[in-house]
Amino acid sequence: MRVIKRIGEWFDHRLQLAAPIREAVEHPVPRNTASWFYVFGSAALTIFLIQLVTGILLALIYVPSAGEAWSSLQALNHQVTLGWFIRAMHGWGSNFMVAIVLIHMVQVFLFGAHKYPRELTWIVGVFLLLMTLGMAFTGQVMRFDQDAYWGLGIGASIASRVPILGPAIVKLMLGGPIIAGATLSRFFTLHVFVIPGMLIAFVSLHVLMVLKLGINEWPMPGRIVKRATYDAQYHALTKSEGAPFVPYAVWKDLFFAAFIILAIAACAYYFGPFGPTGQPDPTIIQTAPKPDYFFLWLYALLSLLPPSLETPFLLIGPPLAILGLILLPFLSGEGEKSWKRRPIAVVTVLVIAITLGTFTRLAQFTPWSPHMNAWSGDPVPDRYIHGTRALERQGALVFQVKQCRNCHSLGDAGGQRGPALDSVAVRLTQDQLIRQVIQGGGNMPAYGKNLSPAETTALVAFLETLHPATQSPARDAARDLVLSESSPKSATQP
Amino acid sequence: MSTKPVMAQPSDGTLSRRGFFMKLGILFNGFAAMVLAVPIARFLLSSVARGQGKGYLSWVRLGEVTNFPEGETRMATFRNPLVMPTDGKTVDTACWVRRISGDQFQVFAINCAHLGCPVRWFPQSGLFMCPCHGGAYYRDGSRASGPPERGLFEYPHQIENGVLTIEAGQLPTPGEPIASAARGKPPCA
Numbered sequence: 001m002r003v004i005k006r007i008g009e010w011f012d013h014r015l016q017l018a019a020p021i022r023e024a025v026e027h028p029v030p031r032n033t034a035s036w037f038y039v040f041g042s043a044a045l046t047i048f049l050i051q052l053v054t055g056i057l058l059a060l061i062y063v064p065s066a067g068e069a070w071s072s073l074q075a076l077n078h079q080v081t082l083g084w085f086i087r088a089m090h091g092w093g094s095n096f097m098v099a100i101v102l103i104h105m106v107q108v109f110l111f112g113a114h115k116y117p118r119e120l121t122w123i124v125g126v127f128l129l130l131m132t133l134g135m136a137f138t139g140q141v142m143r144f145d146q147d148a149y150w151g152l153g154i155g156a157s158i159a160s161r162v163p164i165l166g167p168a169i170v171k172l173m174l175g176g177p178i179i180a181g182a183t184l185s186r187f188f189t190l191h192v193f194v195i196p197g198m199l200i201a202f203v204s205l206h207v208l209m210v211l212k213l214g215i216n217e218w219p220m221p222g223r224i225v226k227r228a229t230y231d232a233q234y235h236a237l238t239k240s241e242g243a244p245f246v247p248y249a250v251w252k253d254l255f256f257a258a259f260i261i262l263a264i265a266a267c268a269y270y271f272g273p274f275g276p277t278g279q280p281d282p283t284i285i286q287t288a289p290k291p292d293y294f295f296l297w298l299y300a301l302l303s304l305l306p307p308s309l310e311t312p313f314l315l316i317g318p319p320l321a322i323l324g325l326i327l328l329p330f331l332s333g334e335g336e337k338s339w340k341r342r343p344i345a346v347v348t349v350l351v352i353a354i355t356l357g358t359f360t361r362l363a364q365f366t367p368w369s370p371h372m373n374a375w376s377g378d379p380v381p382d383r384y385i386h387g388t389r390a391l392e393r394q395g396a397l398v399f400q401v402k403q404c405r406n407c408h409s410l411g412d413a414g415g416q417r418g419p420a421l422d423s424v425a426v427r428l429t430q431d432q433l434i435r436q437v438i439q440g441g442g443n444m445p446a447y448g449k450n451l452s453p454a455e456t457t458a459l460v461a462f463l464e465t466l467h468p469a470t471q472s473p474a475r476d477a478a479r480d481l482v483l484s485e486s487s488p489k490s491a492t493q494p
Numbered sequence: 495m496s497t498k499p500v501m502a503q504p505s506d507g508t509l510s511r512r513g514f515f516m517k518l519g520i521l522f523n524g525f526a527a528m529v530l531a532v533p534i535a536r537f538l539l540s541s542v543a544r545g546q547g548k549g550y551l552s553w554v555r556l557g558e559v560t561n562f563p564e565g566e567t568r569m570a571t572f573r574n575p576l577v578m579p580t581d582g583k584t585v586d587t588a589c590w591v592r593r594i595s596g597d598q599f600q601v602f603a604i605n606c607a608h609l610g611c612p613v614r615w616f617p618q619s620g621l622f623m624c625p626c627h628g629g630a631y632y633r634d635g636s637r638a639s640g641p642p643e644r645g646l647f648e649y650p651h652q653i654e655n656g657v658l659t660i661e662a663g664q665l666p667t668p669g670e671p672i673a674s675a676a677r678g679k680p681p682c683a
Binding site: 065066067068150158159162166167170171172175177179181183184185282286287288289299302308310311369370372402403404407417440444446449 | 538569584585605663
């Protein structure tokens with residue numbers, strides 16, 4: 001033991017790190033911050049370390065070349081011992097990291113930790129969130145498959161809409177005129193060197209500030225933060241009811257860190273790695289690209305926004321959101337910390353969470369996308385042609401062949417881009433059906449040029465049969481009247 | 495151990511010899527940084543600079559005119575004119591060729607004018623449909639429905655000795671639809 005102690009002393013005489021480390025480890029924290037609510041920051045750091053380790057391991061095999069990346073991923077999945085597990089750990093670690101960073105952010109906001117004097121800690125945290133999302137997006141590109149290829153195209157299309165500079169930004173982003181080898185190389189540089197380097201620097205700064213300024217005390221309703229008095233109050237608090245961070249609070253961080261690591265490993269083991277999907281060959285167009293989980297809300301938003309609002313929203317929305325997050329500690333740097341006395345803060349968090357959650361959910365079954373093979377894959381259910389006339393059956397055939405099913409469902413099968421047609425005859429009269437089919441409108445293409453008059457007649461005859469047995473089809477009462485007036489021999493004369 | 499602190503600026507406001515050299519040193523490093531910054535910036539922005547001069551574009555063959563039946567729309571593939579050794583399959587590009595009649599053609603980019611996903615042609619309904627956000631286009635490439643704000647991107651094309659060629663080389667995006675070095679002159683005049 002004495003030898004170990006002497007070796008330790010030899011090093012510390014030269015490094016002089018023991019004292020500052022001891023000070024950091026034993027610094028007093030308010031007792032009630034030793035809470036399970038305070039473990040998310042250290043959990044995010046833990047996952048970041050996992051990502052560093054698994055990322056370095058993946059780089060032993062992965063080849064960042066557009067020609068070979070996909071096959072090197074296949075090798076990782078199928079050839080290299082436990083390559084699939086390391087890939088799965090890295091992929092699931094990424095999902096967990098985004099989730100934990102978001103939870104950490106919500107907790108910090110609801111506990112008022114962004115207020116004086118921790119404004120800069122919050123701002124650095126906002127940049128850490130952006131870098132985390134940047135890692136998630138560039139990581140998706142590393143999995144160089146069809147989704148990555150077309151995802152880059154979507155990124156380029158969005159970037160190109162920046163006024164004046166758009167085309168230049170696209171070429172800078174892609175490293176050339178098209179998505180190709182240079183594109184993957186530069187996203188590899190971002191994913192492996194640039195953003196992780198920045199993350200390490202910013203995480204160090206973030207943790208340093210937590211140590212220097214002290215952990216945010218548990219918010220008590222009515223304990224108001226004032227710039228003039230806060231520092232003295234906090235100092236008094238850590239004196240009167242403080243406890244050394246180690247071991248008083250750290251054991252919960254340790255437990256949660258181990259739990260998170262095991263949770264990631266369990267997900268990796270049971271669900272396996274993500275992809276890669278098909279080869280990044282742009283001539284294979286039978287694909288429906290979709291972003292990773294944490295960008296699904298954006299995918300939904302881009303489908304649902306009115307076309308004219310899309311570009312302004314894309315170009316103005318994100319900068320405004322980031323600016324709002326950065327300005328937040330300056331706009332509400334003082335006052336109540338407790339969520340119990342901050343109803344607007346709570347409602348804001350709920351509204352954002354519900355909005356993002358709804359869009360994410362919608363993007364999981366993409367009701368706006370046509371079912372590209374519904375016309376050949378989903379036949380018209382038997383009951384819809386049971387007991388129909390020849391013309392109506394011909395109409396059912398037109399309905400199928402002209403791919404109406406890609407956007408319209410019948411008997412719960414088919415696309416959801418347009419309304420379900422199970423009871424369309426109740427909603428639209430014969431004339432309205434004809435007009436809608438021929439001229440389109442309300443987001444439906446016009447089929448006038450693609451249907452012969454005979455096909456239109458048959459199709460509309462079939463559509464008119466689509467109504468529940470208990471409801472009769474819509475009729476234009478005036479039409480009967482007009483028809484009866486134009487034919488004087490009609491029996492409806494009084 | 496010196497006991498007298500050396501300051502860049504003596505308290506009386508005059509510049510000391512060492513202070514002057516420090517400032518000169520900073521200036522010298524600033525110059526060195528600039529010498530280094532110019533090649534770094536040029537290297538980084540090379541892909542942009544070349545694109546400004548339309549240097550990426552050239553004419554590529556799509557195939558014999560006879561490969562494309564009149565009145566039909568068919569997929570054709572071509573190799574990007576600029577190829578780097580590490581590009582793999584990404585330089586192979588698809589496009590939709592519509593032969594209206596005779597020498598009348600339209601060549602559409604595969605990329606949806608909304609966000610660049612690959613559109614698919616459905617001959618039965620005469621529509622191009624996009625799987626991503628549900629954009630749809632008519633057979634002549636004009637917008638039919640969905641989020642796109644415009645019709646499909648169209649490549650300039652010409653027919654040389656019975657071979658259909660297009661001017662390609664750049665990913666068409668809403669911000670820069672289809673670049674053409676021969677702007678102003680209608681390609682099929």
